[in-house]
Amino acid sequence: MSNRMWGGRFASGPAEIMEEINASIGFDKRLAPQDIRGSLAHVAMLGQAGILPADDVAAIEAGLKSVRDEIEAGTFVFKRELEDIHMSVESRLTEIVGMAAGRLHTARSRNDQVATDMKLWVRDTLDSLDQQAADLQRALAEKALTHAETVMPGFTHLQSAQPVTFGHHCLAYVEMLARDRGRFRDARARLNECPLGAAALAGTSFPIDRHATASALGFDRPTANSLDSVADRDFALESLAAASICAVHLSRFAEELVVWTSAQFNFVRLSDGYTTGSSIMPQKRNPDAAELVRAKSGRIIGALTGLLVVMKGLPLAYSKDMQEDKEGTFDALQALSLCLAAMTGMVKDLEPNAAVLSQAAGSGYATATDLADWLVRELGLPFRQAHHVTGRLVGVASAKGVGLEELSLLEMQEAEPRITEAVYAVLGVGNSVASRTSYGGTAPDNVRRQAQGWIERLG
Numbered sequence: 384m385s386n387r388m389w390g391g392r393f394a395s396g397p398a399e400i401m402e403e404i405n406a407s408i409g410f411d412k413r414l415a416p417q418d419i420r421g422s423l424a425h426v427a428m429l430g431q432a433g434i435l436p437a438d439d440v441a442a443i444e445a446g447l448k449s450v451r452d453e454i455e456a457g458t459f460v461f462k463r464e465l466e467d468i469h470m471s472v473e474s475r476l477t478e479i480v481g482m483a484a485g486r487l488h489t490a491r492s493r494n495d496q497v498a499t500d501m502k503l504w505v506r507d508t509l510d511s512l513d514q515q516a517a518d519l520q521r522a523l524a525e526k527a528l529t530h531a532e533t534v535m536p537g538f539t540h541l542q543s544a545q546p547v548t549f550g551h552h553c554l555a556y557v558e559m560l561a562r563d564r565g566r567f568r569d570a571r572a573r574l575n576e577c578p579l580g581a582a583a584l585a586g587t588s589f590p591i592d593r594h595a596t597a598s599a600l601g602f603d604r605p606t607a608n609s610l611d612s613v614a615d616r617d618f619a620l621e622s623l624a625a626a627s628i629c630a631v632h633l634s635r636f637a638e639e640l641v642v643w644t645s646a647q648f649n650f651v652r653l654s655d656g657y658t659t660g661s662s663i664m665p666q667k668r669n670p671d672a673a674e675l676v677r678a679k680s681g682r683i684i685g686a687l688t689g690l691l692v693v694m695k696g697l698p699l700a701y702s703k704d705m706q707e708d709k710e711g712t713f714d715a716l717q718a719l720s721l722c723l724a725a726m727t728g729m730v731k732d733l734e735p736n737a738a739v740l741s742q743a744a745g746s747g748y749a750t751a752t753d754l755a756d757w758l759v760r761e762l763g764l765p766f767r768q769a770h771h772v773t774g775r776l777v778g779v780a781s782a783k784g785v786g787l788e789e790l791s792l793l794e795m796q797e798a799e800p801r802i803t804e805a806v807y808a809v810l811g812v813g814n815s816v817a818s819r820t821s822y823g824g825t826a827p828d829n830v831r832r833q834a835q836g837w838i839e840r841l842g
């Protein structure tokens with residue numbers, strides 16, 4: 384049998400494989416709520432513009448609501464031969480309301496319909512990702528406040544660099560997430576133009592009111608060019624790009640958690656709720672959730688790359704290639720949602736191991752910069768010379784296998800005769816972090832103030 388929606392000029396139906404490659408219903412059925420919303424806005428406008436008689440509008444509206452109820456109740460039967468969600472809804476609508484259903488598609492095409500549905504779905508998803516990212520920021524800011532004074536090693540090249548506070552490290556991610564949220568909101572603002580009414584590609588000869596449908600669906604305005612309306616998926620690309628960057632941030636943090644929970648580091652403890660055991664090694668507490676957050680960035684980046692490649696060679700306007708925008712976009716944005724939720728859970732429960740962190744913060748000559756700064760500040764040495772003197776002292780200490788603070792004053796004075804007892808005060812990690820009071824620095828007072836500011840702003 385040829386397709387009821389477009390089969391007029393076809394004598395026979397599609398080959399089995401044609402049907403299989405062509406159908407998107409398996410994955411676009413999740414657009415049912417958006418599709419019905421769009422159709423309700425469209426039919427109401429057709430009525431208001433005098434394009435459809437009021438009784439047809441009423442029948443179609445009632446019918447669309449019954450279809451929505453059936454889908455929500457799970458009684459709707461999706462059939463592959465109906466290809467996609469748009470034709471599935473219309474076909475069921477025809478069964479319910481009869482001939483009048485055929486008028487719904489006046490002044491519209493599946494091309495503007497699918498672009499509208501996707502925008503509505505992506506828009507809702509961006510809104511909820513923004514909220515989820517805010518939840519994670521809140522959890523991190525609260526951890527930061529509790530651990531504003533907990534010292535830990537700060538790293539560059541994963542080598543001990545300078546002591547920082549655990550709270551400061553948490554707030555670094557709060558900042559990244561703030562930019563991620565900004566990107567979600569930018570993408571949302573840019574996508575918020577309604578393609579409905581662009582029809583197949585050229586617009587329509589019916590006197591439609593695109594401003595009415597745009598505002599009924601919560602868009603800021605209709606899209607200005609009918610070809611562009613149906614031909615681009617940059618809103619999905621931009622959202623996937625924002626999602627990829629956020630996923631990369633989460634992945635880096637996840638990687639840190641994996642390293643930090645290892646027996647060798649023992650920096651933090653994840654809760655039982657976010658670790659798993661091994662079926663053979665009873666001692667194990669594996670950070671699976673963190674590992675999976677790290678891994679899922681792969682599929683999110685993959686979806687962005689995949690869709691970029693799908694789009695790159697397409698002439699205007701619509702091509703069926705664009706049906707391939709869906710699975711990757713759905714999958715990636717959902718994966719990010721799960722990652723944000725898992726991260727929030729892990730952060731809320733995790734406990735830094737303060738004693739280990741403090742010990743590690745002092746090892747690896749992490750206060751060498753403090754010594755060099757002291758030589759500059761107190762003795763007026765140029766920084767390069769202070770660097771040199773400090774380097775010599777680190778060499779002496781390291782040859783003896785001791786920390787800088789364990790060198791005697793005499794040993795210090797061999798490198799620089801003017802060094803006094805007062806130098807020892809800056810060699811402790813607590814003093815080191817407390818002295819980093821420059822704006823954005825790791826001093827506990829700074830961290831406390833910033834964490835409190837975030838908690839207030841996040842509400």
Ligand code: ARG
Nearest residue numbers: 407467493494497701705706
């Ligand atoms: N299922 C299609 C998609 O997702 C809907 C648009 C079909 N348009 C067409 N001209 N065949 O892209």
